Amino acid sequence: MQRRDFLKKTGLLTIGSLLSTTLANAQIEPLKKGDTVLILGAGIAGLTAAYKLSKKGFKVIVLEARNRIGGRIFTYSFSETPNLYAELGAEWIGESHKEIRKLCDELGLKTIKHQYKIDLLLQEQHMQSKQTQIDSAWEEKMKQIFKNFEKLSEKEKKKLDTVSWWRFLMENGIPEQELLIRELNDSTDFGESIRQVSAYAALSEYAESSDFNEMDYQIVGGNSQIINALSEKIAKENILLNKKVSTIIQENQKVKVICDDKTFFEGHKIICTLPTFAISNIHWQPHLPHLKQEAISQLLYSRIIKTQLLFKERFWNRDDFAVNTDSVSHFIFHTSQKQNNSEKGILTSYATGDKAFLLSRMNKTQQAKYVIEALKPIFGDKQQLFEQGVSYYWGTDIYTQGAYAIYNINQWFGLKNILAQPFKNILFAGEYIGEWQGFMEGAVQTALNCVDAIS
Ligand SMILES: Cc1cc2nc3c(=O)[nH]c(=O)nc-3n(C[C@H](O)[C@H](O)[C@H](O)COP(=O)(O)OP(=O)(O)OC[C@H]3O[C@@H](n4cnc5c(N)ncnc54)[C@H](O)[C@@H]3O)c2cc1C
Structure with missing residues (x-):
């Protein structure tokens, strides 16, 4: 049974369905012809919402703080091997991640099986x-x-x-x-x-039977392909980079957003897809409701570091190689599987929590040494095959301060629904309030819910 079916069967969709009914019940005034929607954040939630609203004929302006689109989807290629790629952020699409798979089909993107033993x-x-x-x-x-x-x-x-x-x-x-x-x-x-x-x-x-229901597919060419494909469907001049939102004002049925470079934008609605840490740094006029502020300050995001190591040869013995270890490098897997256009290959170390923090304090050479050392009992010393490495630690990312939301004890029922509540003409979307929380699927679902609620 797939997780979603399981949740349905057992009536556990309460939170998920609450999130979409939260929007349905909020009686949000629908958009009128010619209205403008300001979309905060150009990750997969923001770009999905922008694409769907543009398709329906509404004007959208996407404001993104970074100098790149994609947010936590971040495909990386070493300059010497442009045909090989690895993911510094989101990696897999699950079999039952229905909405993102549908979106890939709609955008003409191919996915391939990307599973491991x-x-x-x-x-x-x-x-x-x-x-x-x-x-x-x-x-x-x-x-x-x-x-x-x-x-x-x-x-x-x-x-x-x-x-x-x-x-x-x-x-x-x-x-x-x-x-x-x-x-x-x-x-x-x-x-x-x-x-x-x-x-x-x-x-x-x-509580499901499928072993492979979250680590199933990857987008051919890397997950950034979906980000590029979405952005190509939105008028280029409507996606603005280096626009860090610092103030949000709501008055007279209008919304106004001011960025830290003092530029400002006006519209009729906002879809805010920012992670909670970024939301908490915004100056809100009027203030966000007290309960929402509290929920935002209680929710933490997990610490993950991904270290990508390029080797001259694929010395591991199989394409679907992966090993979970009790070393600081934690979970190591062959990320360039099915990218057969090179003798070279990339292994990823995916470390979480305190291990991620420890690795984040090391330089690139030390990080690589730990991974190579951890693999010695299986393959012997492969230091001579190592070419170069790159890593990204999400624990100190300036906009998320973590990889994805982690619901600690008493938080699942306590916080999620509050976080999803709209605030006057502002709707919220993003991974942290998705039914598939922690996944691209959750981000896409919440964006679609917002679009449905206002159009
Ligand atoms: C290491 C790691 C591994 C993961 N693995 C998987 C996986 O295998 N499968 C999977 O499905 N998901 C995975 N995820 C989760 C997935 O990446 C996220 O769920 C999804 O990408 C979140 O999308 P989003 O649009 O909600 O948020 P984001 O991608 O974070 O987008 C929000 C955007 O808002 C921008 N922003 C922030 N503050 C401001 C501001 N003040 N003004 C303007 N813009 C701002 C940010 O720069 C960002 O671009 C992983 C994530 C990480 C980090």
Whole structure:
């Protein structure tokens, strides 16, 4: 069963459907012919909204603080190997990420399967994916837990939101080795330790049967292709870079946005797709409602660093190579799989939480050394094949201060709906309030919800 179907079947779409009904119930005055919508942020949420509204004949102005479009979609190529690419931000599209897949089709973009067989490397002991059997009694218990989850009452679900995923597993008697493996695996999904994730948030993610439902596809040519394709559908002069929004004023049914270079823009509605840290740095006139301000200041984003290493040869033994390790380099995978136009290849290290922070304090040579060292028990020393590396640490990104939102205990039910509420003529979209939170799909869904609500 796919996650979305599972959520529907079990009635857990409450939050997701709340988000779209939140907009439907907000009785937002629809746009009139000739109205202008100011769209804040040129990530996938902002560009999707701009594309769909332009298609319907409305005028849009997209204001982006950076000198590039794409936000957390950030495809990178080393200058010597322009035909190879790696993702410094979003990597995979899931099988059940319906809206983004539909958007790719609409824009004529091809996706390819981009899956892995994931090995384990614990205390330098290498276990191939087929050998990483889990404790059978525990496996049975987990099956039962997932099954029971379907039957929980609303009250019981809310109770699960009051404990961490780590505490929940401990209370259910998870064996020590299994706990270690869950920490390594699940922290790559949430971007922080499982001690910081609500058990409800984790269970609603994992209580499904499909193993490959989030790491399934990539866009051919890199995920930035969708960003480029969307921007080509919007008049170029309507996407403005280096426009950091600093003040938002709402009066007399109009909205006005002032940027830090003192330029200003007026319109009838705003779709704000900024991450919460960026929202909190804006001067709002009138102020955002108190509850929303509180929710914004409580929500944190996870710390992730991605380090891309270019090697002269693909010394790993298979195209779908990936290994989860207990080293600081954490999850290492072959990102240039199916990019067969070069002998060279790129391995990615994807580290989360404290490991990401530690790696972010090192220089490029040290970061590469850690990855190569971590792989030694499998391949021996491959330092001589290493050409160059690049990394991006999202934990200190000036606009997000993290990779994606992480719903800690008591936050799933407590914050999400408040964060999604519109504020007069301003609607909010973006990954952090999506039904598929943490994914491009969540960003696209929320943009489509906003467009539906006003047009
Ligand atoms: C390391 C990493 C790995 C990920 N892996 C995956 C994955 O495998 N699969 C997946 O689906 N998703 C993944 N994601 C999540 C995905 O990247 C996001 O969900 C999605 O790209 C968010 O889009 P958005 O439009 O909501 O936000 P953003 O892309 O952050 O767009 C918001 C835009 O607003 C701009 N901005 C901020 N402040 C201002 C301001 N004051 N004025 C004007 N503009 C401003 C920003 O510069 C940015 O361009 C990953 C993210 C990261 C960082």
